[in-house]
Amino acid sequence: MVDVVIIGAGPVGLTCGIEAMRAGLEAVIVEKGALTNSLMGYPLHMEFFSTPELLEVGGHPFTTLRYKPTRSEALEYYRRVALQEELHIRLYERVQGVAGQDGAFEVFTSKGTIACRKVVAATGFFDIPNMLNVPGEALSKVTHYYREPYPYTRQKVAVIGGKNSAAKAALECYRHGAEVTLIHRGAALSDRIKYWIKPDLDNRIKEGSIRVLLRTSVRAIEQQRLLLDGPEGPFALDNDFVLAMTGYRPDYGFLKALGIGTEDDAYKTPIYDKESFETNREGLYLAGTVCGGLKTSRWFIENGRFHAAQIMRHITTGKVAPLRLAERHWKTLE
Numbered sequence: 001m002v003d004v005v006i007i008g009a010g011p012v013g014l015t016c017g018i019e020a021m022r023a024g025l026e027a028v029i030v031e032k033g034a035l036t037n038s039l040m041g042y043p044l045h046m047e048f049f050s051t052p053e054l055l056e057v058g059g060h061p062f063t064t065l066r067y068k069p070t071r072s073e074a075l076e077y078y079r080r081v082a083l084q085e086e087l088h089i090r091l092y093e094r095v096q097g098v099a100g101q102d103g104a105f106e107v108f109t110s111k112g113t114i115a116c117r118k119v120v121a122a123t124g125f126f127d128i129p130n131m132l133n134v135p136g137e138a139l140s141k142v143t144h145y146y147r148e149p150y151p152y153t154r155q156k157v158a159v160i161g162g163k164n165s166a167a168k169a170a171l172e173c174y175r176h177g178a179e180v181t182l183i184h185r186g187a188a189l190s191d192r193i194k195y196w197i198k199p200d201l202d203n204r205i206k207e208g209s210i211r212v213l214l215r216t217s218v219r220a221i222e223q224q225r226l227l228l229d230g231p232e233g234p235f236a237l238d239n240d241f242v243l244a245m246t247g248y249r250p251d252y253g254f255l256k257a258l259g260i261g262t263e264d265d266a267y268k269t270p271i272y273d274k275e276s277f278e279t280n281r282e283g284l285y286l287a288g289t290v291c292g293g294l295k296t297s298r299w300f301i302e303n304g305r306f307h308a309a310q311i312m313r314h315i316t317t318g319k320v321a322p323l324r325l326a327e328r329h330w331k332t333l334e
């Protein structure tokens with residue numbers, strides 16, 4: 001029997017593995033995809049919002065050539081850390097359920113069963129997109145995962161959403177020759193768009209390079225057009241591709257299967273203790289971005305990485321400590 005099974009090899013799952021080892025615990029990390037699988041799915045040429053030292057785990061220095069790390073640099077950094085720390089990681093193995101109780105769990109995976117004393121779910125939120133739930137959303141021209149601008153050159157692209165991902169995708173596609181329309185159901189684009197992205201987007205809109213449709217929602221997606229509802233009523237827009245940048249949500253089906261409940265709040269926040277990170281199921285912990293529920297901007301790598309030490313302290317000593325440092329880092333991100 002191992003001490004801890006950690007579900008998910010994202011930045012936070014890896015940090016849990018490092019902290020478990022440093023606390024003298026035997027830990028196995030089980031990941032359904034590749035190492036740092038979520039980062040693999042990010043836009044190919046993306047730049048993180050955070051500076052590299054805020055993404056560091058286990059005290060390993062993360063140095064980058066420029067001010068902000070790229071996706072490739074982050075992939076390389078976490079890969080190097082995982083190998084350097086000799087973490088016990090099982091890749092391409094999905095956790096399907098957890099039976100038993102605190103001190104005697106059985107973790108069922110797509111490849112077998114692992115007996116353990118404690119379980120940490122660091123499963124993030126990137127696997128389940130928020131759907132538009134409109135006819136035509138399943139067409140191959142629609143994606144919820146923007147990768148790169150090149151497929152869209154000289155194409156009519158609708159970017160749906162009003163936050164950072166939509167802003168970045170719209171700008172990148174425009175700069176690579178796409179005819180971009182940004183569609184947002186709100187009266188204005190989010191004021192949380194990063195301060196170095198917003199003026200660029202505002203100016204492109206002002207000069208007419210990117211068209212924006214506010215207070216507009218999508219009613220249906222067809223092969224060559226979109227049916228929209230705007231402030232002046234329904235209308236159609238010629239369209240070749242749709243980038244639905246409407247965000248993501250934790251896998252609530254999986255959390256339910258683990259026996260983790262949700263608070264009765266607007267964000268369907270999973271139930272966990274705010275210092276130990278133990279859930280309503282004793283011996284089972286949550287770590288990282290999954291803790292935010294639908295409020296996916298609550299936890300980042302920047303602050304989520306601190307969950308690991310809290311959890312391992314609780315597992316080894318039963319004690320908890322306030323999360324001061326993590327809270328401070330969250331404020332720097334706002």
Ligand SMILES: Cc1cc2nc3c(=O)[nH]c(=O)nc-3n(C[C@H](O)[C@H](O)[C@H](O)COP(=O)(O)OP(=O)(O)OC[C@H]3O[C@@H](n4cnc5c(N)ncnc54)[C@H](O)[C@@H]3O)c2cc1C
Nearest residue numbers: 008010012032037038049050095123124288289300301302
């Ligand atoms: C485009 C984008 C940019 C971002 N930029 C920043 C930034 O600049 N700074 C910052 O701090 N944060 C940033 N974030 C937010 C956040 O930090 C990341 O989402 C980060 O990946 C979260 O780490 P995590 O370990 O909590 O979850 P994830 O990295 O999502 O890891 C969860 C892992 O669990 C695995 N998993 C899920 N279910 C199972 C299962 N049943 N069995 C086995 N494995 C499973 C997944 O495959 C995944 O690898 C960004 C997010 C996005 C989407």
